[in-house]
Amino acid sequence: MITGKNYIGSTLSASNSKTYTTFNPQLNTANNEQFYEATSDEINEAVLLASVAFETYKNIAGSKKAVFLNAIADEILALDDLLITTYCKETGLPEGRAKGECGRTIGQLRSFANLVAEGSWVEATIDTALPNREPVPKPDLRKMMVPLGPVVVFGASNFPLAYSTAGGDTAAALAAGCPVIVKSHPMHAGTGELVASAIIKAAEKTGMPNGVFSNLNSSGIDVGVQLVQHPKVKAVGFTGSIKGGRALFDLAAKRDEPIPVFAEMGSVNPVVILPRALEVDTDTWAKTYAGSITLGAGQFCTNPGLILGIKSDMLTGFIQGLSQEIVKIDPTCMLHPNIYESYKKNKQTAFDQSGTEVMADYSPAVNDNYAKQAVLTVEGDTFLKNTKLHQEVFGPYSLVVQCENKKELETIISKLEGQLTGTILTDTIEAKDYTEVISALSNRVGRIIFNGVPTGVEVCPSMQHGGPYPASTDSRFTAVGIHSIKRWIRPFAYQDWPNELLPQELQNENPLQISRLVDGNQTNKSI
């Protein structure tokens, strides 16, 4: 049952008279449940509780954190149909997507459970003492990763499960040993509360300290601002717009004690289509990209919003093929009327730029909030001069840039802002003639794809989801995969610490049998 209240640890709380509702974009009508905006006192209470919980939670063994994470997964599964129907009515997304995203969320939780149960993720590094070394003895030093402290996670509008309440950021932070306070996304507050209830149940069942998790409702920016500025908050995870992410980054940087903000923000995910790809496979690429651009109404951070090629009849043919294919696809519902209105506005802004040519713009009548896909084209020099055309248009939209030659292509790529992904469509032989282009693209992205599409982010250790600013605020970390745990931890060294007082990960006997770097050698052995 959805109460509309905040979870301050395991306590449901609703002190505010200010409430709000979610919206069903398919029916174009507000949902019934009222959500209570968190008050300043409730925020403070949640953070203080997290701070106290940290003192216990930071020392809980990996095996027990694994039980907790798996229990969260189980409790989410137990929500069953109620979760799926709530998800659908708050997002307008189809049931298949809801179930798929739920599966991904469960998979993420279990993969972090496995990571911390195994234990080697702490990167234990040991240098044993040399008491007789001259001129001074060498001390015994042992280092491992420890959690940063309470973490604030902002729910993402476009991933109500996989990047919100119990999503990747939360799973990684809890695995690291950091209590989490979620600033629930107002567009799917009911989905958020259900998942929060699952986390709270799991925490209670597995004996985690109260305050290891809280869920705060908020329809505006005040709750988020107070959370990021709270002295006891030690890091922030965010997925959303550049404007929102940068605002949080700036707040965190101005604190007396600055803290890291991992904001995964906008990206146009440039795709470079080279002559060989057009020679071999124009039709297939046109069809494939029509599908990638419109997938999930274009509401993925890896949506290919920019396609770059070198002027030729073949490129013209590709643009025509893409334009014909894309209008064959039925438009789908966007997440919220506000997102739909932004899409219409941003698309129109692109249309209005001098030099752009509209190649496809879906015209038949559709339901409210259904996004009509579009393809534009523009010449390279026009694109270079007009940075408005470099901006993301969040939705089923792509701009094809026709460059004069290889040099202009390279110049354009080198002037792009940072991106999550870059894609090259070519073959192995031609790729060797475009090393400067590929090198320039590599400098601007976190992941580079050969003959594929950027949509579809595989959750696995080798995934890099993040890239140079503004794709993310810190390109040195990923938001997807087990290595995302690295955002919430810091190295901590013990010098000449007695063996029996060391954490198990660093004891001579290596009771957890984890992999450690001991005197320069990676080993699972004891000392």
Added chain:
Amino acid sequence: MITGKNYIGSTLSASNSKTYTTFNPQLNTANNEQFYEATSDEINEAVLLASVAFETYKNIAGSKKAVFLNAIADEILALDDLLITTYCKETGLPEGRAKGECGRTIGQLRSFANLVAEGSWVEATIDTALPNREPVPKPDLRKMMVPLGPVVVFGASNFPLAYSTAGGDTAAALAAGCPVIVKSHPMHAGTGELVASAIIKAAEKTGMPNGVFSNLNSSGIDVGVQLVQHPKVKAVGFTGSIKGGRALFDLAAKRDEPIPVFAEMGSVNPVVILPRALEVDTDTWAKTYAGSITLGAGQFCTNPGLILGIKSDMLTGFIQGLSQEIVKIDPTCMLHPNIYESYKKNKQTAFDQSGTEVMADYSPAVNDNYAKQAVLTVEGDTFLKNTKLHQEVFGPYSLVVQCENKKELETIISKLEGQLTGTILTDTIEAKDYTEVISALSNRVGRIIFNGVPTGVEVCPSMQHGGPYPASTDSRFTAVGIHSIKRWIRPFAYQDWPNELLPQELQNENPLQISRLVDGNQTNKSI
């Protein structure tokens, strides 16, 4: 020979009419050499050259970078007496320290050479494709660490060799594949130029691209500001004051594209002396700490500036012992009259705080710029209320806080700012009665020491040199040891990339035989 000019890559340049000199604090007189302040054009030229060099340098094999780093070490050794005498006349530090620091610098360069020659530091992570997976095929994904781009390193006043021109930051960045632009420290500009000449010689001899290293002179803040704001600079390393480090951090955070600033700043390095240590070893600890506080005229970032104990006759005895021991030690010369004047001023400010009692203040006449050591004491509640007493007094100074009880001790520790180190003097049995105190200290530091002194930073993989703000701007990284390379790199993923086009580190054959995480297993094998 010292020319006083800037190195813009391999070119000596002196466009400015503005010059400055270094100072010999032992003789209390300026040195002769004139150094040319870098102009705005020279700065821009150095950064653009670094940016071009990056396109080549980022792809240079680890084995070749190792040859370069070892050549730098060899060229520094070849400077021989000229380097040592220049160091001494610019710092007032004794020859033994100069030689020791030179050895450490060489050792750091060689350890990074070994790291990149071996190659596993790139954390190669591979998940092979599952083309038949349902509902969608799994792509082939391969991730490794790549360099961020041109890095600016600010020379540190207190480590003219080990944390300046070819010091830890530079060695780590060059090892990572990042060109380096050093903002030379004005107090040891001659030492800096000599070392810069060694790096340039090494770069030329080993065929590195021009611009892989530049050295810019500057006596003020303008050169540093322009460097940190330059769009082509991608990261910054700094060791120095909180004021200076925070200013650079703020500049970098305000850029259109924010960049990481690793500033290793102030620390008072709290030492907790518990009753058992006093029972057993009061005299030894008094003597040991008198030595640690005065080591190098107290000019180490790990200097123990704060000692915390619980009120007792034994603690009184320790304070008396420490005070008697410390005045037996001959004062030594500080790095510069400005640093000496700051020390005198900050010491006097501490003396003037209500409730402080001066226990030792070296009184005999000494040479100019020689620091007179001091020990103060204060009650716990006075210390808690007066945050002026929490500030670092850079020099041979320490403040002993007498707490009422264990609870007050814990409260004080939990209210301290972030620190590089914390130390506990106790025994294994007593330590178990002070778990809250040790836990509170652990939250505030990067390294915790058992029955030792914080001075003496061992250079080894398990060292953590960095801590919660303001000890450093980013507690997630170390400034000492091979893991400091992690500051200058980011993960980069290849999706479905043809084997022959992949970097060697990620190719199926594993030609470098590095350790990789392949489909979840750490292995040196090929695929």
